[in-house]
Every structure is written in structure tokens, then in C-alpha cells.
Amino acid sequence: MLRSSEDGKSYKRIAFFLIGDARYLYDPPIERDFFLLCRSAVATYSKPWESYIYSPPSRNVKPVSVHSVSGHAAVDQDVEGDRRIFLKPGSQISLDFGVEVGGWVSLNADATAGPTQFSLAFAESPSLVRSISDDTGAVTTQDYDQALNVSLPLGSSFYTVPRERFRGGFRFLTIHAFGMVTLWNITCEVGFAPGVEDLRNYSGSFYTPDDGLLMRTWYAGAYTVQTNIAPRDTGRFLPQVKPGWAYNASLGVAAPVLLDGAKRDRAVWPGDIGIQGTTAFLAFGEYGLTAFGNALETLFYYQNRSTGRFPFAGPDTASFRSGSQSDTYHAWSLISMFNYAIFSGNSTWLTEHWSNITKGIDFILAALDDSEYLHNQTAPNDWGRQGGGGYNSALNALDYHALVSFSQLASTWSSNATVASQAAQWHTAAERLKESYNTILWSSEASLYRDNQSTALMPQDGNALALLYNLTDSERQASSISASLTRFWTPIGPITSELPDTISPFVSSIEVLAHFAANEPSRGLELVRRTWSYLLDSPLMTGSTLAEGITANGSLYYRGNAGYNHDAAYTSLSHGWSSGPTQALSFKVAGLEIVGLRSVTSGFDSPMGTFSVEWTISGAAEDTFDFEATLTTPSGTTGSMRLPLICKSVLLNEKPLEATDTLEGGSQTLRSTSCF
Numbered sequence: 001m002l003r004s005s006e007d008g009k010s011y012k013r014i015a016f017f018l019i020g021d022a023r024y025l026y027d028p029p030i031e032r033d034f035f036l037l038c039r040s041a042v043a044t045y046s047k048p049w050e051s052y053i054y055s056p057p058s059r060n061v062k063p064v065s066v067h068s069v070s071g072h073a074a075v076d077q078d079v080e081g082d083r084r085i086f087l088k089p090g091s092q093i094s095l096d097f098g099v100e101v102g103g104w105v106s107l108n109a110d111a112t113a114g115p116t117q118f119s120l121a122f123a124e125s126p127s128l129v130r131s132i133s134d135d136t137g138a139v140t141t142q143d144y145d146q147a148l149n150v151s152l153p154l155g156s157s158f159y160t161v162p163r164e165r166f167r168g169g170f171r172f173l174t175i176h177a178f179g180m181v182t183l184w185n186i187t188c189e190v191g192f193a194p195g196v197e198d199l200r201n202y203s204g205s206f207y208t209p210d211d212g213l214l215m216r217t218w219y220a221g222a223y224t225v226q227t228n229i230a231p232r233d234t235g236r237f238l239p240q241v242k243p244g245w246a247y248n249a250s251l252g253v254a255a256p257v258l259l260d261g262a263k264r265d266r267a268v269w270p271g272d273i274g275i276q277g278t279t280a281f282l283a284f285g286e287y288g289l290t291a292f293g294n295a296l297e298t299l300f301y302y303q304n305r306s307t308g309r310f311p312f313a314g315p316d317t318a319s320f321r322s323g324s325q326s327d328t329y330h331a332w333s334l335i336s337m338f339n340y341a342i343f344s345g346n347s348t349w350l351t352e353h354w355s356n357i358t359k360g361i362d363f364i365l366a367a368l369d370d371s372e373y374l375h376n377q378t379a380p381n382d383w384g385r386q387g388g389g390g391y392n393s394a395l396n397a398l399d400y401h402a403l404v405s406f407s408q409l410a411s412t413w414s415s416n417a418t419v420a421s422q423a424a425q426w427h428t429a430a431e432r433l434k435e436s437y438n439t440i441l442w443s444s445e446a447s448l449y450r451d452n453q454s455t456a457l458m459p460q461d462g463n464a465l466a467l468l469y470n471l472t473d474s475e476r477q478a479s480s481i482s483a484s485l486t487r488f489w490t491p492i493g494p495i496t497s498e499l500p501d502t503i504s505p506f507v508s509s510i511e512v513l514a515h516f517a518a519n520e521p522s523r524g525l526e527l528v529r530r531t532w533s534y535l536l537d538s539p540l541m542t543g544s545t546l547a548e549g550i551t552a553n554g555s556l557y558y559r560g561n562a563g564y565n566h567d568a569a570y571t572s573l574s575h576g577w578s579s580g581p582t583q584a585l586s587f588k589v590a591g592l593e594i595v596g597l598r599s600v601t602s603g604f605d606s607p608m609g610t611f612s613v614e615w616t617i618s619g620a621a622e623d624t625f626d627f628e629a630t631l632t633t634p635s636g637t638t639g640s641m642r643l644p645l646i647c648k649s650v651l652l653n654e655k656p657l658e659a660t661d662t663l664e665g666g667s668q669t670l671r672s673t674s675c676f
Helices: 212-227 270-301 318-322 327-344 347-367 393-413 417-441 460-468 475-488 505-517 521-537 580-589
Strands: 002-006 009-013 065-070 073-077 083-087 092-111 116-123 148-152 155-160 167-177 181-190 205-207 599-606 609-618 625-639 649-652 663-675
Touching: 065 073, 073 092, 083 092, 083 167, 092 116, 092 212, 116 181, 148 155, 167 181, 205 212, 205 580, 212 270, 212 521, 212 580, 270 327, 270 347, 270 505, 270 580, 270 599, 327 347, 327 393, 347 393, 347 417, 393 417, 393 460, 460 475, 460 505, 475 505, 475 521, 505 521, 505 580, 521 580, 580 599
Parallel strands: none
Antiparallel strands: 002 009, 065 092, 073 083, 083 181, 092 155, 092 167, 092 181, 116 148, 116 167, 205 599, 599 609, 609 625, 625 663, 649 663
């Protein structure tokens, strides 16, 4: 442990960096900003990965191509690449920005024959390019939003979409002319990631020359989350405008703020934050943490002061307005708060919100059954799944992780007797919950956990969460769950038993992480290759961001029978809860599980500084190989290293590696030979 002094204040920096695993290390008491460490790494840019970044190079983006033309329309392009579009009445042109964008469209227009009218329509999916927009309200006719009609006077005009007509996510812009008009300088002022001058300047990175799909998946996850970082007053106005749309409502208490999707719902949802908050940190460092933290501040603000329950959703949702509650999303709120505390290392933040957090944990404790010591689910609202209720396996896995995580944090964060007592209470509750979980919910015949105590349903979410959060009793049980989950797999991903005809990238993100937790990295990567290759390469998708969900056959009629009214135009194609593989690649693949790749470079910035790792495999004589890794951690950190291989020789900084070695911050080089 290293101690330093800054501005007269003592503080500690602690790091725990491993090869092949991920652990937390704390050391009490923490008097300033840091109590973690981490597990993968680079933020340097020798930059072979920059070509994979989807973010536009400017906040003012122009279309890159013409998607389609109909009627009497012509396009001229000048030497600088700008287009002049000539439209006669009844003609139409669709423009392609190349990637998902979002914000406010502006253009120049000439109406030489008299006042003119035209309409603007927006679409994320190539399959929904048409004269009306895709939907932000779900209707079976798939025509909720219609188009934005524009009227301009005779002569030259400059037009900008009204601020309340903010369009958070689209790739295609369709212009339909009702009168003769010439248009040019068509531009989208990017509205996401407010305050960021260079949208391509990521603080985190991932690179492997061996697998382009993994590269695209990491950066699509990052870009999806970037499009989900919003200005404060761009939430859905309620009651919802119809036809049309209005996005000028407050998203929360501060901005920038992390929300669920670019096009919709444009709201704070705790389940989504449980995945996308970590991605925001990995890709965007301090800025990502700010957006993450502002979403949590919104949850704190609307926490029920009597019961301790956190809201199901943010204030610009019908769920919030109707008073809907969710037991699982309450637990996701706490898990997100734990993640933020770890990633930010902000002890002041933790002290400020400790009362809110303990009230939230007390809500879980009060809900645990006196006899079975499991949480009987009474507010089953969730990510869209069906079923639930009873001793729900997903809920209780989330509760367990919230309890055990804050127990560990509390026991090492503070020497206060009250906090120590809380830590002990939460630890005891977690252990009792885990014991009952395995006694009541485990099916040895299926090698899976049941959805609750009275059903034969074996859910994807409950089992993935149990595996990820270590509800299992043994490595053998964990391995059996990992294998059994593949029974749900199709060529494009797992069909969830808890929501028929559905492939959920949210739940599958959890499953990807769960396979790594079960020491089945190849299985985790196989799932990434199945589902995320489809999310990136299907002609239905944006090719740059990740959809919230698809049907079993890959269509956009996600949740058709579960709230979305068979409206494929309503499905969001940029939803941060689908970014789980970005975390798996940073924390696990770059965190050095040997998974068939020959080299990896990755990293991220934290309040402590930059964590980075590069590793390569060379040689393959007689089924052995040589392995070399360079890890760089901030000055003032300490940690340890573990190699999950058997090797003839292992040298750390040219000296034999000892299991008891404690490493200080800086650059460390590991060389091992004849490994298997």
C-alpha cells in the first residue's frame, strides 16, 4: 500500500490487476478519491483501432450518400462534396449519414417558383426508409410519428428543425417535396454527448488484429452508449404528442445524463444503467462517469424516503407517472451505485449517499421472507419479460449481488462501528439467501435454476445472473449452467424462455459475462459472434449501434406481444443495455484469458490514471506457446498478477515470478515460455 500527500490531505491509491481474472481490492479507511483497481487496459493511441470508431469527426455531420430517389429529383455534388438537391412536387430523396446520428437537422433552401412545402422523415433502419418516420410511439399501423412538415417562403431560406423536434437517433433522412425546391447544406447538429468537442477522442480502447468482429463489437457498444449520453432537456414530452414527437422534457436532475436509447425511450432506466454505466466508464472515462453519476443522482432524487425503494424509471416515462414499481430494477439501482463507487473511487460521493444506499438495502432486507430468506417478488415489472413473481431467481440473484458487494465495500471502506455492523448484517443475509436459492430453485435434472419455486420455467436471465454473480456452490455447478444455457441458442442467439420469440441483447450481454465468470471464455465469445455479428451485419440494422432486441427470426418485431403493439418501427436500434460484450472484451479478453486470439491491446482511464495491457502469443510447437504481456498502471498503485497457464518459465521484469509478489504502479513485463 502506497500513501501520498496532495494539498495536505492523505489518500490511498489501490490497484488490483490480474491476468485471467478480475478482483476488487480495498484497504480501509479511504480518505480521498480511490479504492479500486482493475483488470484490463490502454489509452495510448498508436491508433490501429481508430478506423473502428463509429463516432463522427464533427458535431456537424452531413450525409455521406444518397440512399434512394423517386420522382423528379436530381442531385449535383460540388468539388467539396456538398450536394444540391433539386426536387419537383411529389418527388422524394433519402439520404444516408452512414452511421447512427441524432440531434437537429438544418438546411438551406431556394424556392424560386413561390412558397414551398416539404417534409422530413427519420429512420434508424434501412428497412424503414420511407416518407414517414419510424416510431417513438408504438402502434400496430407503424405510423405514429408521421413526418415533420416544413413550409418556406419564396426565395432563399435557412431552416433548422425546432428544438423540441429533437430526433435522438437516426441514420436516414427522407425529404418529400410538395412543391418545387432546391436544397443544400443539409446537416445534422449532433445532440448526444453534449460538451464533448471531439466525439472520436475515446479514453478507452480495445484492439486485436486477429478478429475484426470483436473490434467492431467493442466500438459499436461504445458508440451506442455515446449516443445514449444526452442533454438534460431532450426527454419525451408527456402526454406524448400524436402524431409527431416532442423531446423537450427534463431527463433528470443534471446533465449530461445516461439514458436507455437514442431514439426512445430517452429515459433513465436502472436495468439499462447496470450494463451501460460500465461501458460509459470504459470508453469515455471521466466524461462517461459524469453521465453515469447524473443518472444515479436522478434515482437518488426520486427515491422513496419512507420505504427506500428506488424508482422503476426516470421522470419522463409513463411508468414513472403511473407509479409503477420494480423489485429487480431497485436491485439494479444498487448494483449500478456500487459500480459507480468502484470506478470513480469517490469517497466523498459515497459518504454523501451512504444513507440513500443503506435505505435501499434495508428495502431488500425487509422483503426477504422470514422462513425461506428469499425475496418474494411483488413488483414484477422488469426488462419486458413475462412470468416472474414468487421467489424469482433473477431478482434474488440481483439482491444477492447488491448485498454481498456493499458488504465487502462497507467492511473495508470505513472503520465506523455502525458501518461495520451493517457490513456484517448484509454478509449474513447474503449467505442465507444463497443457501436458500440453491435449496429451493436449483433443478439438478435441468442443471439450471427455475424462475421461481412453483414453475418449470428455466429462465435465461435468472441463470445468467446466478452464474455471473456467483450464486453457484461449486465450479462444477457453474460449468453445468454454462453448458445448459446453450440449449437456448440459435444461430443468431439465445431465445429467452421468459419472453417467447425473443432474443434479448440485454440478457445475452449478461450471459456473455456469465460464461467468462464460469471460466468458459470460448463459449462467451461464441455467443458474441452469433448475436452481435447479426446486430452489426443484418441489413435491418444501423451497422454502427446495437438494437434493444429482435425476434427469434431476427426481425424488428421485438416485444410485439409484450407492449410494443407489433410495431417494428418502434424498436430502438441504439440501446446501451446491449453493450455487454464491450465489458467482456476489456475486463476478460484483454484481462488475459487465452481465447484463441494471438494478440490484444486494450485500456481505459480512471480517476487514478490509465490502466493498459498488451499481450501476444507466439509459437505453437507441440501444442505449447510463448506468452508475453506488458501491463501499465498508474503511479501510486499496488497490485498482483496471476497467470492462468502452466509454463516452463515465467519471468516478471526479467526475474522469476513469485506468487507472493506485490507489484507497484508503472510498467510490468511478463515473459513466459512453453505454456499450455
